[in-house]
Amino acid sequence: MNLETIEIKAVVPARGLAESMDFYRALGFGATMESDALAHLCYGRTAFLLSQFYNPEHANNFAMHMLVANADDWYKNVEASGVVTRYSVRLSPPEDRPWGIRDFTLIDPTGVLWRIGHAIPV
Numbered sequence: 001m002n003l004e005t006i007e008i009k010a011v012v013p014a015r016g017l018a019e020s021m022d023f024y025r026a027l028g029f030g031a032t033m034e035s036d037a038l039a040h041l042c043y044g045r046t047a048f049l050l051s052q053f054y055n056p057e058h059a060n061n062f063a064m065h066m067l068v069a070n071a072d073d074w075y076k077n078v079e080a081s082g083v084v085t086r087y088s089v090r091l092s093p094p095e096d097r098p099w100g101i102r103d104f105t106l107i108d109p110t111g112v113l114w115r116i117g118h119a120i121p122v
Contacts, residue, residue, distance in 0.1 A: 010048045013059045015110040017052040019087070023109050024050065026081045059111040071102045071117045078106055078116075096120055 014020035017039065021031065024041050033040040037052040046066060068074050071094045078084070084091050087109045094104040094117070103117025 007047075010064060011051050011053075012048050012064065012108075012112055013053045013055070013062060013110055014050050015054040015059065017050065019109050020050055023083055023087050023089075026083050026086070027078060028081075054110065056111070062111075063113040063115065065115045065117075068116055068118055071104060074116050075104050078104075 017037070021034070021039055021041075025031075027043075029041040029043045031039050031041055032047075039050045041048055041050055048064070075091075075094050078091055083089060089109060090105070090107045092105045094102055096102045097117075100120050100122075101115075101117040102120050103115050106114045106116060108114065
């Protein structure tokens with residue numbers, strides 16, 4: 001019996017798949033698969049599925065956490081991308097958290113909360 005797992009991916013809701021695809025592309029994500037209802041997005045070795053599914057209660061309570069090498073560099077990337085103005089999304093500056101992560105938050109056009117951060121060296 002082989003119970004090896006290969007990967008697990010979150011399925012992120014999108015109110016409008018085209019708008020969300022443009023948003024994530026502006027951040028540097030690429031699509032390896034696209035259909036009218038689903039897309040597979042990746043940045044380096046990280047990936048998630050973006051789904052044309054929108055329920056406000058679900059979307060506004062959905063959160064993603066992305067661990068990166070440097071949260072400050074990612075924050076600068078988000079600022080430089082222009083998504084905050086273009087999509088009227090919210091972005092908070094990086095902060096050191098008591099749980100040992102330096103991160104910032106970004107809320108996508110659908111209302112999904114992203115925490116993007118790196119581990120604080122001990």
